[in-house]
Amino acid sequence: MPIDIAVVPVAGRGTRLLPLTKTQPKEMLPVGRKPVVQYVVEELARCGVERLLFVTGPGKTAIENHFDVDAELIAHLRESGKEELLGELAFERENLVYFYVRQRRQLGLGHAVLCARPWVGSAQPFVVALGDSIIGIHAKCRVVQVMVERFEAEKADAVIAFEEVAPEDVVQYGIARPRGAAADVFPLEDLVEKPEVSEAPSNLAVAARYVFSPAIFDCLAETPPGKGGEIQLTDAIRTLIRRGGKVLGVRLPPGEARFDIGNFESYFRAFAAFAWEDPDYGPAFRSLVAGLVRPLA
Numbered sequence: 001m002p003i004d005i006a007v008v009p010v011a012g013r014g015t016r017l018l019p020l021t022k023t024q025p026k027e028m029l030p031v032g033r034k035p036v037v038q039y040v041v042e043e044l045a046r047c048g049v050e051r052l053l054f055v056t057g058p059g060k061t062a063i064e065n066h067f068d069v070d071a072e073l074i075a076h077l078r079e080s081g082k083e084e085l086l087g088e089l090a091f092e093r094e095n096l097v098y099f100y101v102r103q104r105r106q107l108g109l110g111h112a113v114l115c116a117r118p119w120v121g122s123a124q125p126f127v128v129a130l131g132d133s134i135i136g137i138h139a140k141c142r143v144v145q146v147m148v149e150r151f152e153a154e155k156a157d158a159v160i161a162f163e164e165v166a167p168e169d170v171v172q173y174g175i176a177r178p179r180g181a182a183a184d185v186f187p188l189e190d191l192v193e194k195p196e197v198s199e200a201p202s203n204l205a206v207a208a209r210y211v212f213s214p215a216i217f218d219c220l221a222e223t224p225p226g227k228g229g230e231i232q233l234t235d236a237i238r239t240l241i242r243r244g245g246k247v248l249g250v251r252l253p254p255g256e257a258r259f260d261i262g263n264f265e266s267y268f269r270a271f272a273a274f275a276w277e278d279p280d281y282g283p284a285f286r287s288l289v290a291g292l293v294r295p296l297a
Contacts, residue, residue: 003125003148004050008040008272009112010131011057011103016263026261027131028062032156032274036261037063038091039134045094045280048143049127053099053119063131067091069099098194105294108230113212113221122214125151133208135161136256137277137283144209150185151211157245158216158237167260170195173205175251181245188247193234204233204249207258216240 014026025160027037044052054063056261077289079083090134099119103112113128120126127144135141147159162176176182182204192201210233219236226232243248252258259270 002048002126003151004048004125005120006044006049006051006127007053007055007113007116007120008037008044008129008131009055009103009109010060010063011055011106011112012031012058012132012276013106013134014058014262017261017267023059025060026064027060028066028263030269031134031259031267031270032278033088034081034091035066035180036134037131038066040129041067041096042091043141044127044129044133046140047054047127047142047148049093049144050095050101051099053101053116054131055103055115056100057106062097064100073176085154098208100144100200105127106230108228108232110220110223110231110236112231113233114217114231117211117217117221120214122217122219125160125211125213128210128212132261133270134259134261135207135209135252137273141253141256143207143250143252144211145167147209147211150248150250154246154248156211156248158247160237160247160249161207161252162204163258164209164247165203165205167203168197169199170205172201175200175202176204176206177201178249180203182249183250184251186249188241190241191234191238193232198230201264204251208260210223214243215245219243 010025010027014021017026026188028035030083041052050177056063060292074086076081100117101119104113133234135143143161149160165173171194173194175192175195177187177192216236220231223236223239224229226235251277260266263269276282283285
């Protein structure tokens with residue numbers, strides 16, 4: 001069965017980005033020329049997704065508005081002689097059907113994915129892509145396509161993307177325990193949530209992209225709330241592995257960085273990286289940065 005549906009959780013409050021996120025979803029913050037979530041949607045469309053479910057929360061209506069076709073804006077651009085700007089709205093014409101469901105309580109990522117169960121059903125595999133994480137400059141990475149291909153070829157129950165992180169940073173992520181050597185694609189023996197540096201089984205961190213069979217829903221439904229009363233997706237994946245599920249890891253391709261728009265440091269890094277590589281304004285931006293850098297005395 002082709003995997004053409006994706007769940008995009010966007011319900012988090014983004015408190016580490018206050019005051020930017022007081023009235024604006026963090027997924028709608030601009031990175032270069034586009035909001036974060038537009039890069040995610042365009043990535044999924046390039047990888048064959050045709051149906052997309054946003055799991056939203058309070059204050060997220062800007063996301064719905066952004067992906068609506070704005071006939072009034074199109075007419076205004078034409079009538080005002082700005083037709084050259086119509087190309088900037090090409091994302092409205094992506095071959096995607098959008099759906100929205102609300103996570104009524106902030107009970108964690110696992111609960112957000114579980115909210116998609118009535119829509120996904122009990123037979124259809126699906127992609128999960130976090131709406132605040134961009135993979136690769138300008139989101140041209142096709143790791144999701146590779147993950148779907150491995151899921152189908154290996155008859156897997158789940159495939160998870162991983163990125164290498166610095167050893168001292170493992171305390172911030174879910175970390176893979178590979179079964180054997182961690183090649184580009186590897187079987188997963190376990191996941192360890194935010195281990196101590198000395199106890200980390202690897203430096204491969206979960207990278208915000210997943211492919212699941214519907215079996216994950218039963219695991220999520222049986223996962224008790226953890227810290228802060230949240231249901232952790234990592235815990236459900238571990239249950240799936242313990243029950244004999246076939247779970248694979250896929251490394252991000254070399255040079256395909258993940259930009260997690262979760263705090264100001266990562267947000268500034270993402271904006272600077274995308275501005276640096278902009279085909280029109282990149283050279284001017286690089287000159288500006290060069291002028292700002294002062295040689296050490």
